[in-house]
Amino acid sequence: MAADTEVTTGVDDTGHTAIGADGAAPPGDTAVTADGEVTGTTSGAAVTGGADRAPADAHARQLAGLDALELGGESSGGPAARVWGRLWPMALAVAIVLAVWQCVVWAGFWPEYVFAGPADVAPVLLDRLTTGEYWEAIGVTMRRAVTGFAVSVVAGLVVGALVSRVRVLRAAFGSLITGLQTMPSIAWFPLAILLFGLTESAITFVVILGAAPSIANGLITGVDYTPPILLRAGHVLGFRRLQLYRHVILPASLPSFLAGLKQGWAFAWRSLMAGELVVIIAHQSSLGERLFFDRELADSAGLLSTMIVILVIGIAVDLLFEAADTSLRRRWGLARTSA
């Protein structure tokens, strides 16, 4: 407020200096390098010409002061502390689950050869994880999961982009996609087996049908929830139609798309396990197939150890998605992680 006279003279002053500063900016096209140089000289002038430019400086300093005041300092613990902060609750959860499991076994509802305890499962799990054969089974399952999911992402993107863009398609297929999402994937298998026989294609087919609708829906929701103000800003900047879609709408729908991917993965993983239990392919061991034969052989410890592997893989992939989501939220300023 006390800067009354300062600012008054400051405008005249800046009027001269700054015309020099960015009078070069508007011509644009031709002034490529000139622009860069001008920026250089501007800052140079601001430093050297301090004596005459005091009022303009005061103005800039006031702004800088306000800026500095409004930007809070950021504090965050070290990486080790953060990892520990994430790890110990997980460890606690695992301990509780193990304890409950052991208690149920001790309660003796089932004989131990039907429902094995952690103490029996642990050595079996360790044994299996040290054989190459078991890792081959995991490899087959993961390969199916990754290919199925990758195709789902492409299909979901294409369908989602079309349906969110084209009004007629939206009216026609919008609710169908949601309907497909709620359809239990196991219900597809009879048809899949009829179409493809007991082959990997049948499994992949169902995995895609399970995952793609979620991914498409994630994109559609993201497009629908693009903040109108960003659309207006994009429009005013001169983006139209496809350009607007590419530079504004698609990036704006990224968080929702990511949520769709995460859900799509969950559906893909479930469909895959169902598929591997139903479609047993000879000479191709997989996690689902191991589960099937463990039950056939009444190998409770083996069955539970495979279940643990399936669960752990599911959680691990989910953590990847969560990490992506967290980093996106941090960049967008949606999450103030203060742990």
Add this chain to the structure above:
Amino acid sequence: MRTPLRERARNSRHGQGTEGAPGASAPGTARPGDAEGTGAVGDAGPAVRLDGVSKVYGQGRKGLHALDDVTLSVAPGEFVCLLGASGCGKSTLLSLVAGLDTPTAGRIGTGGRKIAMMFQEPALFPWLTVSANVEMALRVQGVASRERRERAAALLETVHLGGFGGKRPHELSGGMRQRVSLARALAQDADVLLMDEPFGALDAMTRDLLHDELERIWRERRLSVLFVTHNVREAVRLGDRVVLLSSRPGRVVEDFPITLERPRRTDSAEVAEIAGAVTGRLREEVMRHGR
């Protein structure tokens, strides 16, 4: 009262063609000239001209008359403040000029000038850095990436945010974001700057500083500014003219030329005196709706 309006709408649809719609036409493409042939870019004629512009949302009796027969012009290099209570269609008017919406009747001409717009919110893209946000305006124009970066840096320097190009919008304060938004608008290299209560959400001190900034930039770049506000002092502080709009429907009530010497201060006695007179007139308008 409604019939003539609808008639005018029909007329305008015939006579006007696509003219009313693309206020902010894609850069590079010249706007289609209107009937009088003011399509060419040039200093001749007003920078923005509204001729009997009406806007009705909805239809029939339930239709909301946001604007009714607004005639207004902004001369090249002129700073015009649009003032009115809420519901006077100020923002609607800007949307129409920016081509975000089409008028129900009347015509809007900008003589082929490029138009930039600032909103009350900074409307920055959260997935981009500050610099990339400014560059978005240049990206549309097909400017090469290196030049984009340099020009964005120069523009950020203009709004005193030189060192902040690599930050994300959410890391800045409200006033800083609004300055980034201003830099982005300037990057469009437009002749006309539309501002929709751009400083409404800022604290008084930041607002004062941004008034000075805006005034400086307006002078340097010889912009034509149409500035919407509900703050009377802000309007008197900034405008060459203050145009008072009535509410529901929005009509031009009075046009106050402000001849005070620049630079002005929001807290000066002269500004306060004129603001008082304008406020009095605004009160009358608002009271008409009391009953």
